[in-house]
Amino acid sequence: MDASETVPGRGPAFAGPGTWLKGNLHCHTTESDGALSPSDAAAGYAALGHDFLALTDHDRITDPQAVDAHGLILVPSVELTAADGELGTEFHLLGIGIAPGITLPPPSTSGAVSSAWLRAHGAATFVAHPHWSGLTTADVLALQIDGLEVMNTGTVLDSLKGDGSAMWDEGLLRGRTWSAIATDDTHWHTIERGRGWTMIHAEARTPEAIVAALRAGRFYASTGPEIHDAWVEVSADGRTLHVHVRTSPVAAIYVSGPGTNSGMAYHPDATQLATVPTGTMPPMITAHDFTIDLGRTARRPFAGQGSGRRHVRVACMDWMQRRAWTNPILF
Ligand SMILES: [Zn+2]
Ligand SMILES: [Zn+2]
Structure with missing residues (x-):
C-alpha cells in the first residue's frame, strides 16, 4: 500500500471484534420431511464440530427449547413456502431468528409479502436454492431479503441445481447488496452433511448475536476453504x-x-x-x-x-x- x-x-465479515462460529443454516427434521429427530439432527452437527444450527423445517418453527442441543447454539428458524413465482413456481424462504409459536403466513402468500413479513419479524431472510425452485431473477429482485444461497448441497446432489452465483451477481450489478450463505439443506437421506456452511463473525455465542451478524453481512460462505x-x-x-x-x-x-x-x-x-x-x-x-x-x-x-x-x-x-x-x- x-x-x-x-x-x-x-x-x-473481517472488521471489528467477535468470535468465528461455524454452522449450517438449512436443516430438516422429522418435524417436516427430514429423517432424523431434531435432537438427533443436533447430535449430527455437534459431531461435525459445528457451533450453531438452524432447524428450518418447512412452514413450521421447531422450538429449540424442546430439543437436546448437544452443545450447539440453536437458532429458531423456518423454511417458509411462498407463492407467485413468475413461471408459476414457489419460493422457499429461510427465516433465521423467528419467535417459536408465531403464526406464519400461509404458503399461498406471495414471496414479496412473506419475505417482508419475515424481515419485519426480525429474521435474517434468504431465498433458498433459486435455481432448483425455477425462480427468475425478477422473482428474487421483488423480495425483501438479506441474500440468497450461493450453494445448497441438497439440490446440488439431487439435481445439480444448487448454485446461486449467477443470480447473486445479477442482483449485485442491479444495485442490491445481497449477501450469500452456503448450506447443507439436510434431509438425512444422503450425504448432504458438513458440505456447505457459513462462518459467522458474531459478537457473542448466542442466537441473537448470530442473527445480528447475518443481518449485518458479517460472515462468509464455504464448502471447504x-x-x-x-x-x-x-x-x-x-x-x-x-x-x-x-x-x-x-x-x-x-x-x-x-x-x-x-x-x-x-x-x-x-x-x-x-x-x-x-x-x-x-x-x-x-x-x-x-x-x-x-x-x-x-x-x-x-x-x-x-x-x-x-x-x-x-x-x-x-x-x-x-x-x-x-x-x-x-x-
Ligand atoms: Zn427448499
Ligand atoms: Zn430445505
Whole structure:
C-alpha cells in the first residue's frame, strides 16, 4: 500500500471484534420431511464440530427449547413456502431468528409479502436454492431479503441445481447488496452433511448475536476453504482499486465486479503448475493483492436501486473445487 491509498474498505465479515462460529443454516427434521429427530439432527452437527444450527423445517418453527442441543447454539428458524413465482413456481424462504409459536403466513402468500413479513419479524431472510425452485431473477429482485444461497448441497446432489452465483451477481450489478450463505439443506437421506456452511463473525455465542451478524453481512460462505481477510483501497485519483485477500491454502483466488470478471490468481509459477506429477497436489496460494484499473470499468452501469455503490466480491477454490465466497465489499 502507498500513501495515495485513502479509502479503505474491509469486508464486513473481517472488521471489528467477535468470535468465528461455524454452522449450517438449512436443516430438516422429522418435524417436516427430514429423517432424523431434531435432537438427533443436533447430535449430527455437534459431531461435525459445528457451533450453531438452524432447524428450518418447512412452514413450521421447531422450538429449540424442546430439543437436546448437544452443545450447539440453536437458532429458531423456518423454511417458509411462498407463492407467485413468475413461471408459476414457489419460493422457499429461510427465516433465521423467528419467535417459536408465531403464526406464519400461509404458503399461498406471495414471496414479496412473506419475505417482508419475515424481515419485519426480525429474521435474517434468504431465498433458498433459486435455481432448483425455477425462480427468475425478477422473482428474487421483488423480495425483501438479506441474500440468497450461493450453494445448497441438497439440490446440488439431487439435481445439480444448487448454485446461486449467477443470480447473486445479477442482483449485485442491479444495485442490491445481497449477501450469500452456503448450506447443507439436510434431509438425512444422503450425504448432504458438513458440505456447505457459513462462518459467522458474531459478537457473542448466542442466537441473537448470530442473527445480528447475518443481518449485518458479517460472515462468509464455504464448502471447504477459509477466508481470513479481504479488504479494498481506492487510489486517491479514483482510478485504481486494490483488493487484498488472505485465505487458507487454495488453488485460486478470484475477484468479480465491478463490470466483468476483474481478476484471478493462481500460483505464480505456471511452470510448476504445468509439471505437477500425476497424483500430486499442485502448489497452492494463501494470499493475493489485486490491482484493478477502474478506468476500464467506469462506464459499466450501476443501476443504484440499492446502495448505489460499487462492489467487489471475493471467492476462492481449492484443487478439489471446494469454494468460499465473501459477501460484497462496497466502495
Ligand atoms: Zn427448499
Ligand atoms: Zn430445505
